Structure formats: structure tokens, C-alpha cells
Amino acid sequence: MINVSVFAGEVLQKDFRKMLTVSLVFHLLIFLPLFVVSMKRSTIIIYSPVYTVDLVEAPSKKKRAGSGATAAKRSEATKKKAKTQQRKKEMEALQKKLATLQKRKVMDEQRAMAELQARVEALRAKKSKEILDERVKKIEENLKEREKTEKLIEDIQKKIAALKVSRDSGGKEAPGGEREKKAWGGMSGRETLLMSPEVKAYLNALDETVRSAWSVPRALLDNREDLMVQLKITIEEDGGVSSIIVERPSGKRLFDESVLRAINKAAPLPVPPEPLREGKDYYDVGFRFHYFPGNRNEG
Amino acid sequence: MKDRGRVRALPSVPTVLFVFLFTLLFPAMSRGIIYIDINSPSGIRIPIAVPELYAENEAGQGLNRKIAEVIATDLKISNIFSVVNPGAYLERITELSFEAAGISFSDWKMIGADSLVVGRVSANDDKLFAELRLYDVSTGKMLTGKRYSGPSLRYDMIAHKFANEILYQYTGVYGVFDTEVAFAAKKGKGKEIFIVDLSGEKVRQVTGNGSINMFPRWSPDGYKIAYLSYRKKNPYVFLRNFLSGSDRLLFRYGGFKSPGSFSPDGSSLFLSISVKGNADIFKFFLEDEKLTKVVSNHSIDVSPSVAPGEDKIAFVSDRTGYPQIYVKELPRGPERRVSFAGYYSTSPTWSPAGDRIAFASMNEGKFSIYTVKPDGSDLRQIVFADGSCEDPSFSPDGRYIVYIYRKSGYSEMRIVNVTGFGDRLLLKGMEDMSSPSWSPRR
Numbered sequence: 162m163i164n165v166s167v168f169a170g171e172v173l174q175k176d177f178r179k180m181l182t183v184s185l186v187f188h189l190l191i192f193l194p195l196f197v198v199s200m201k202r203s204t205i206i207i208y209s210p211v212y213t214v215d216l217v218e219a220p221s222k223k224k225r226a227g228s229g230a231t232a233a234k235r236s237e238a239t240k241k242k243a244k245t246q247q248r249k250k251e252m253e254a255l256q257k258k259l260a261t262l263q264k265r266k267v268m269d270e271q272r273a274m275a276e277l278q279a280r281v282e283a284l285r286a287k288k289s290k291e292i293l294d295e296r297v298k299k300i301e302e303n304l305k306e307r308e309k310t311e312k313l314i315e316d317i318q319k320k321i322a323a324l325k326v327s328r329d330s331g332g333k334e335a336p337g338g339e340r341e342k343k344a345w346g347g348m349s350g351r352e353t354l355l356m357s358p359e360v361k362a363y364l365n366a367l368d369e370t371v372r373s374a375w376s377v378p379r380a381l382l383d384n385r386e387d388l389m390v391q392l393k394i395t396i397e398e399d400g401g402v403s404s405i406i407v408e409r410p411s412g413k414r415l416f417d418e419s420v421l422r423a424i425n426k427a428a429p430l431p432v433p434p435e436p437l438r439e440g441k442d443y444y445d446v447g448f449r450f451h452y453f454p455g456n457r458n459e460g
Numbered sequence: 461m462k463d464r465g466r467v468r469a470l471p472s473v474p475t476v477l478f479v480f481l482f483t484l485l486f487p488a489m490s491r492g493i494i495y496i497d498i499n500s501p502s503g504i505r506i507p508i509a510v511p512e513l514y515a516e517n518e519a520g521q522g523l524n525r526k527i528a529e530v531i532a533t534d535l536k537i538s539n540i541f542s543v544v545n546p547g548a549y550l551e552r553i554t555e556l557s558f559e560a561a562g563i564s565f566s567d568w569k570m571i572g573a574d575s576l577v578v579g580r581v582s583a584n585d586d587k588l589f590a591e592l593r594l595y596d597v598s599t600g601k602m603l604t605g606k607r608y609s610g611p612s613l614r615y616d617m618i619a620h621k622f623a624n625e626i627l628y629q630y631t632g633v634y635g636v637f638d639t640e641v642a643f644a645a646k647k648g649k650g651k652e653i654f655i656v657d658l659s660g661e662k663v664r665q666v667t668g669n670g671s672i673n674m675f676p677r678w679s680p681d682g683y684k685i686a687y688l689s690y691r692k693k694n695p696y697v698f699l700r701n702f703l704s705g706s707d708r709l710l711f712r713y714g715g716f717k718s719p720g721s722f723s724p725d726g727s728s729l730f731l732s733i734s735v736k737g738n739a740d741i742f743k744f745f746l747e748d749e750k751l752t753k754v755v756s757n758h759s760i761d762v763s764p765s766v767a768p769g770e771d772k773i774a775f776v777s778d779r780t781g782y783p784q785i786y787v788k789e790l791p792r793g794p795e796r797r798v799s800f801a802g803y804y805s806t807s808p809t810w811s812p813a814g815d816r817i818a819f820a821s822m823n824e825g826k827f828s829i830y831t832v833k834p835d836g837s838d839l840r841q842i843v844f845a846d847g848s849c850e851d852p853s854f855s856p857d858g859r860y861i862v863y864i865y866r867k868s869g870y871s872e873m874r875i876v877n878v879t880g881f882g883d884r885l886l887l888k889g890m891e892d893m894s895s896p897s898w899s900p901r902r
Contacts, residue, residue: 208495376507380859
């Protein structure tokens with residue numbers, strides 16, 4: 162009996178190990194590609210700086226009719242303007258409300274003090290316990306109202322602060338904002354890093370430097386194609402660019418070349434701050450250059 | 461023993477598990493790379509600096525400025541470059557600019573130039589020698605350098621040639637700055653043939669017979685023009701040869717006719733001829749003066765334009781009641797309508813690459829320029845104007861289209877990129893301009 166069971170156990174153990182190994186290899190084969198894909202995805206964080214719309218020159222000649230696109234652009238601009246104005250108005254109204262509330266608070270305080278003194282004097286005069294109780298109750302009510310006003314003021318101040326932040330960061334309609342959030346999903350550490358003013362200022366400076374060096378010969382590009390080049394560069398401690406890797410070419414050589422020219426022209430780039438370098442003497446950053454065909458009559 | 465050895469050969473279960481878990485955890489530990497989105501370029505043309513050349517001797521003075529000016533004008537015309545305002549240049553080109561590290565590129569970078577043209581010129585006995593170089597400002601690399609010599613009077617040809625080189629460096633296709641446009645315009649009581657260069661400043665008159673001359677068409681070598689003239693009372697086709705100076709009557713058969721286009725080898729001319737009120741399309745062999753029918757039926761078929769491979773021909777036919785563009789496979793293939801833009805389409809012309817056909821089509825009472833693939837797909841309107849835009853003709857590099865803009869008696873010649881970008885004036889001030897034809901490269 163024992164012998165048999167030991168034998169059976171040995172066989173089982175062997176088979177189990179085999180099966181386990183086979184199963185592990187099988188699972189690894191399935192999960193490894195998934196892992197690679199997930200890693201690739203997770204390493205991309207998109208930073209969309211404040212979006213600016215370049216002002217379009219007026220059509221070169223009066224006799225040339227502007228196309229619908231200009232009108233659309235214009236209406237978009239007016240919409241944007243209207244939005245900003247609306248926000249401005251909103252803020253003004255809130256500030257007004259705040260001022261009146263603050264005034265009321267001061268007046269309330271003064272009135273309360275005056276009342277208090279009057280009551281005290283009355284109390285002294287009457288020295289009646291009943292009256293005293295009544296006064297105390299009234300004072301308590303006054304105090305409660307004051308607290309309410311204070312809370313309201315606090316709320317409004319918070320609102321104003323929030324509005325200011327949204328205005329400073331270019332408003333809610335900045336495209337890419339949503340994408341940004343999606344890409345940051347589950348990366349709270351990175352998000353806080355990106356939100357640090359030093360890093361934000363650096364990324365904005367990088368954007369500004371590269372963009373101002375970037376010229377695309379639009380005459381050579383098809384008016385109907387959206388183009389995008391994605392590349393990764395290494396910025397040294399002194400701002401020099403030591404490597405450029407085109408990760409995703411646009412398929413248009415002329416467009417890709419314009420982007421490479423821009424990087425070369427923009428160098429040396431702003432020096433990466435310590436929080437981004439994380440102790441190293443270089444910093445890797447990516448760029449995605451987009452081209453959206455514009456108005457035909459432009460230029 | 462045997463068993464144990466075999467088990468050891470396989471990785472132990474905990475190790476495998478550990479590696480497995482580690483790989484699963486790894487992505488969370490890896491560092492993310494920030495990608496910055498850049499949505500709008502600061503420029504839509506490549507900024508280039510073209511300072512005055514260095515004059516190596518007295519005779520080179522003046523030419524040094526003129527050559528730089530012609531190059532700058534060419535580059536501006538291209539719509540691909542913008543020339544940085546010379547007032548902003550921080551340094552001049554001197555003898556030292558041609559020595560190693562003689563150019564301070566940071567100065568040129570500071571004024572926003574992507575590239576820089578550096579040159580020197582000398583002249584003696586009406587002969588000029590010029591050396592021109594193109595630099596990439598950010599890397600300091602010389603992209604191209606050329607030495608030219610030629611008659612001092614033709615300094616502009618040297619400038620055009622180098623401008624063509626610059627375009628080649630940046631786009632892979634040579635420029636067309638040394639080409640010209642032939643056209644017909646009213647002069648006195650008649651209509652004459654003229655030629656204008658791409659700056660729009662030099663206009664030459666080709667015919668001067670006081671009669672009506674129309675439809676100039678370049679031969680593929682760029683030295684001959686076929687045109688229609690009434691100088692012998694009836695409409696005949698003539699051939700003007702600029703090399704020999706001859707101007708001979710080519711063809712007198714039939715009534716009204718219009719030269720369409722030369723065959724790619726230049727040996728024959730496709731044209732429409734009206735015989736007894738019905739216009740058909742013919743091919744005329746210049747050598748033996750033979751005539752063959754290419755398109756023939758009871759409707760009116762005019763304005764032939766042959767494809768660069770001579771395998772297809774585009775023409776206008778009114779077989780459906782209104783003139784529209786048709787493409788026929790040569791020699792005896794099917795004929796298919798390709799224009800579905802407006803109710804009246806005319807003046808088809810093939811792009812040099814053969815991939816598109818440009819034509820004019822009427823919509824809401826005015827013509828506009830369109831391009832379409834030879835199979836009738838991918839129709840695109842190229843210009844949007846409040847007047848009529850007619851008679852398109854492609855540049856030999858296929859990047860531009862020259863056309864006539866008309867509005868209530870006024871006319872001017874304009875150039876637009878085939879993408880529809882950068883519409884600009886080429887020539888105005890002449891009356892009733894028509895049928896421009898862009899010369900080939902020479």
C-alpha cells in the first residue's frame with residue numbers, strides 16, 4: 162500500500178511539476194506581449210501646453226472672397242472671446258458680491274457691538290434675568306448669521322481662485338486637455354510632478370523655444386492631410402541636444418525634415434530642472450508635431 | 461539522481477513565479493516620458509537669408525547686389541521660402557566668409573534664418589564668375605555649392621540656376637525659376653503673343669503682325685511655339701522657332717483650329733480642327749505633315765491635351781449638351797467624362813507627372829480652376845475668387861498653376877500652388893490676356 166502510494170505520489174509530483182512549468186511558460190507567452198504593450202502605453206505622458214491660435218492675415222485682396230473656413234475660424238474666435246468675457250463678467254460679479262458681503266460683515270459686527278453695548282446697559286439698568294436670557298439668545302443668533310456670512314465669503318474666494326487658475330492655464334476649451342487627463346490616468350505621481358510650477362514652466366519654455374524655431378513650407382504640403390511626427394530627444398545638462406529619435410514619422414519627408422530643422426535650430430534648449438532629470442545629467446523628452454491643414458486663401 | 465537532475469534543469473517554481481510577478485509589476489515602476497504637443501508652426505515658409513554677394517573686383521560691384529536680389533525674388537515667388545529682411549542682417553559677406561569658420565552662424569540664427577546664401581562674384585571683359593553656397597544655419601553645414609561663369613548680362617540666369625538648386629536641396633525637385641510663360645494679349649487692334657518671366661517684370665513680344673494671334677503652345681524642348689494666327693486672313697497654325705528665328709506656316713487645313721499640345725517627343729502636335737462646322741481632334745506630324753484623327757464624332761471636340769506618356773488624351777466635348785472634360789485612352793480606347801464640377805468645363809491640361817488634370821469649370825456664372833485625377837476621382841477646387849479664373853497651365857515641376865483672372869473686362873495673370881496655397885499676381889496691366897502656357901525647363 163505504502164509503496165504504491167509513494168510511487169503514485171512521485172508520479173504525481175513529477176507530472177505536477179511538468180504541468181506547472183508548461184502552464185507557466187504558456188502564461189508567460191500570453192502575458193509577456195500584454196506586458197510589453199501595457200508598458201509602451203504607460204510610458205507616454207502627453208503634455209499639451211496652452212494652445213494659441215495664430216492670427217490669420219486678411220485675404221490679400223479685397224476682390225478675393227474669403228472662404229467659409231475664415232468665417233468659421235472667426236466665429237470660433239468670437240466664441241472664445243465671448244467665453245473669456247463671460248468668465249470675466251462672472252468673476253467681476255463674484256468680486257462685487259464679495260465686497261458687499263464683506264461690507265455687510267463689518268456692518269453686522271458694528272451693529273452687533275452697538276447692540277451688545279445697548280443690551281449691556283439695558284441689563285445694567287434692568288438687571289432682569291429674563292431680559293438677559295433673551296439678549297444672550299439674540300447675540301447667539303447674530304453670531305450664527307455672521308458665521309454664515311463668513312462661510313459664504315470663503316466659498317466665493319475659493320471660486321475666484323479656481324476661476325483664476327482656469328484662466329491662467331488657457332481656459333477649459335484648450336484642446337488636448339481631455340487627452341491629457343486620460344494619459345495621466347492612474348499616474349498620480351507623474352501628474353503631481355507635471356503640476357509643479359517649475360516643471361510646468363520648463364515644459365512651456367521648451368514648447369515655446371521649439372515652436373518658434375519651427376517653419377513648415379505649407380506650399381509643399383497637401384491641404385487635406387493631417388500630419389504628425391513623434392520624436393524623442395535627449396537634452397544634456399547644458400541644454401544641448403545629444404540625440405533625436407524619430408519614433409513615428411509622418412510619411413512626408415518634407416514635413417519630417419522641417420521638424421528636425423526646428424530641433425536643431427532651437428538648440429541649445431532650456432536647461433532641464435532637477436525634478437525632471439531625477440539626478441541624471443540628461444533628460445529625455447518627446448515631441449509630437451501636428452500639422453492641420455488650414456485656410457487655403459491664407460498667406 | 462536522474463530525476464533530480466531533470467527537475468533542476470527546469471527553473472524552480474518560486475523563481476518562475478517571482479520573475480512572472482516582477483514582469484507584471486515592472487510597468488508601474490518604469491519612468492514615463494513626457495511628450496509635448498506642438499500644434500502650430502511659427503512659420504509656414506522656410507526663413508532664408510540672402511545677403512549681398514562679396515564683389516571680388518570693381519567689375520563685380522553692382523552684380524553682387526543684383527544676383528542676391530534675383531535669388532531672393534525667386535525664393536519669395538516659390539512660396540516655400542520667406543526671405544529675412546536684409547535690414548536685419550548683422551554681418552556682411554566678405555573675403556573672410558569663404559575661409560574656414562569664417563561665418564558666424566549664431567548671428568544668422570539670431571535673426572531667425574534657417575538657411576543662408578553666401579556668394580562672391582567677379583567680372584572681366586563682360587564675363588562673370590560667381591561662386592554660390594547654401595548653408596544650413598543651425599548646423600553650419602554647406603548644403604550645396606556651385607561655381608558659375610557666363611556673360612555678365614545674363615547674371616539673372618545664374619541667379620535663377622542657383623535658386624533652382626536651393627529648391628532642390630530642400631524639396632528634392634529643382635525649381636523652375638528660369639522658365640517663362642507665353643500668353644496672348646490685346647495690342648492695338650489685334651492680339652499678339654508675348655512671353656513673361658516669373659518675376660512678371662520682363663515681358664517680350666513674340667508676334668507683331670497686327671492681326672489676331674492666339675493659343676501659344678511650347679514645344680517640349682522649349683525653343684518653339686506653335687500658335688494660331690489670322691495674319692493670312694484665315695486661321696492658320698504657325699510655328700515660331702526661337703533658335704533659328706524662323707516663323708513658318710505649319711498648317712492650313714480646315715476652318716477654325718486650336719493648337720492643343722505637342723506630343724512628349726515634340727514630333728507631332730495635337731490640335732482641334734473644325735471641318736464643316738464639326739470640330740474634331742487630330743494629330744499632326746511635323747516631319748511629314750501627315751494628319752490623323754484622334755477623336756471624331758458628331759459633337760464638338762476641342763482643346764486637346766496629351767498625357768506625358770502619350771497614352772491618354774484629355775479634351776472638351778459637348779456630347780451631353782454642355783462642354784465637359786473627357787479622357788480617351790490612346791490610340792483607340794474608351795472615352796470617359798472626368799469633370800463633374802460645374803455645368804460648363806473647359807481648358808483641360810495634364811500635370812507634368814501625369815497624375816492630375818487641371819481645368820476650368822463654370823459655377824454660378826464664373827469659372828474656377830479645378831484639378832482631378834485622370835479617372836475622374838478626387839476633384840479639388842484650387843482657387844476661390846469673385847471673378848472668373850480660366851485657362852490653367854502647369855509649371856514644369858507640377859507645383860504651380862498659372863491662370864487668367866477676369867472680372868468685367870479686366871484681366872490679369874496669376875500663379876497658385878497646386879495645393880491652393882499662395883495665390884499671387886504674375887502680370888497685370890495688359891488688356892484681354894488669355895491662354896497662358898508655361899514653358900518647359902531648358
